[in-house]
Amino acid sequence: MTERPPGFSTLSIHAGAQPDPTTGARATPIYQTTSFVFNDADHAASLFGLQAFGNIYTRIGNPTTAVLEERVAALEGGTAGLATASGHAAQFLAFHTLLQPGDEFVAARKLYGGSINQFNHAFKKFGWNVVWADPDNIESFEKAVTPKTKAIFIESIANPGGGITDIEAIATIARRAGVPLIVDNTLATPYLIRPIDHGADIVVHSLTKFLGGHGNSIGGILVDAGTFDWSRDGRYPTLSEPRPEYHGIRLQETFGNFAFAIAARVLGLRDLGPAISPFNAFLILNGIETLALRVQKHSDNAKAVAEWLSTHPAIAWVNYAGLPGDRYHNLARKYAPKGAGAVFTFGLKGGYDAGVKLVSNVKLFSHLANVGDTRSLVIHPASTTHSQLDDAQKTLAGAGPDVVRLSVGIEDKEDLIADLDQALNA
Numbered sequence: 001m002t003e004r005p006p007g008f009s010t011l012s013i014h015a016g017a018q019p020d021p022t023t024g025a026r027a028t029p030i031y032q033t034t035s036f037v038f039n040d041a042d043h044a045a046s047l048f049g050l051q052a053f054g055n056i057y058t059r060i061g062n063p064t065t066a067v068l069e070e071r072v073a074a075l076e077g078g079t080a081g082l083a084t085a086s087g088h089a090a091q092f093l094a095f096h097t098l099l100q101p102g103d104e105f106v107a108a109r110k111l112y113g114g115s116i117n118q119f120n121h122a123f124k125k126f127g128w129n130v131v132w133a134d135p136d137n138i139e140s141f142e143k144a145v146t147p148k149t150k151a152i153f154i155e156s157i158a159n160p161g162g163g164i165t166d167i168e169a170i171a172t173i174a175r176r177a178g179v180p181l182i183v184d185n186t187l188a189t190p191y192l193i194r195p196i197d198h199g200a201d202i203v204v205h206s207l208t209k210f211l212g213g214h215g216n217s218i219g220g221i222l223v224d225a226g227t228f229d230w231s232r233d234g235r236y237p238t239l240s241e242p243r244p245e246y247h248g249i250r251l252q253e254t255f256g257n258f259a260f261a262i263a264a265r266v267l268g269l270r271d272l273g274p275a276i277s278p279f280n281a282f283l284i285l286n287g288i289e290t291l292a293l294r295v296q297k298h299s300d301n302a303k304a305v306a307e308w309l310s311t312h313p314a315i316a317w318v319n320y321a322g323l324p325g326d327r328y329h330n331l332a333r334k335y336a337p338k339g340a341g342a343v344f345t346f347g348l349k350g351g352y353d354a355g356v357k358l359v360s361n362v363k364l365f366s367h368l369a370n371v372g373d374t375r376s377l378v379i380h381p382a383s384t385t386h387s388q389l390d391d392a393q394k395t396l397a398g399a400g401p402d403v404v405r406l407s408v409g410i411e412d413k414e415d416l417i418a419d420l421d422q423a424l425n426a
């Protein structure tokens, strides 16, 4: 055996898993149980007091889910993960761990439409105030920071626009401001981009997309990079101050470089409850085993489709960072040299009506609100995912009336191009 650390594909298959010690089962079993028997009363007390690690109740943790958490943490290069019922639940628990009522966070305004809604509306009810910044204008992040700022939030590859974010530049601003950088790495996956390598302190995912990869399970995860000192200046009392729920322990002092993941579990997940089901964790683990193969093919197919679209007479523009000449091409070469992902947008010369017509005429592409399925997907954001926004917000979010978003699947690229061709000519 060599001493070399395992590579990405090896980790995708093995990290966190071992043959089941009782049965020898090689695949990770689905521990479809709500609760776990204690060895004795002392064991029970130590689990509840956080003096020992172990299983209590599946809302707080589960052995199938634990394999998923360890695997994604390994792929992202973090210290620990916490899986949740959905990507939005992971974002919710990340912010719940960091913010108090009246606090602010800075977010890139080019985000998944659901995140824009979550930040603008749901989070406001908790007194967590979003301040929007422009990922194409790095200084706008610096300007948006105030003494109340507790975090900066960006997407590595922005949904729906497909733009690549300059993670290192924004990480520098976060470090200067003394706040953690949270990166939603859903569209890139750790196969294309590992945000922690570029200065992220927390990574969040919708596992629903490429990590699960087969369009069959909703899930999310947050990964703790273990890089942030939460006790430095008292800005993160959840992590630095004694916790009345746990006999006055201080989470960072006790758990060190995975205190954030622990806090999100033992305070956030325990009390707010968005746990993933073990069955979904199992399906997503199966998806992750082929992540490298799938995401490479997704990305190669997307590039071929983008190249073909860019020569089509009905198309006004194609934004795909994998195309030379794209405004994000240099950032793609730096951050995502293996490929620029599978999700991108293009504009139809015929505007809103042409967008509606295209999604009505495709046969192989599915018209639906998802990305990251093996199947190719298409949506017209202005009439669907971003329809809640006004026209100015739509355009700022990269979802103007002429915009169509593709999530290119892993079918044969010739079939995908033929389908778009017939739909555009219909």
Ligand SMILES: *Cc1c(COP(=O)(O)O)cnc(C)c1O
Binding pocket: 086, 087, 088, 089, 112, 114, 115, 155, 159, 184, 186, 187, 205, 206, 207, 208, 209, 218, 219, 220, 371
């Ligand atoms: C889908 C998605 C989310 C939300 O995830 P859910 O699993 O649907 O809750 C967050 N961010 C991005 C980039 C997404 O694509």
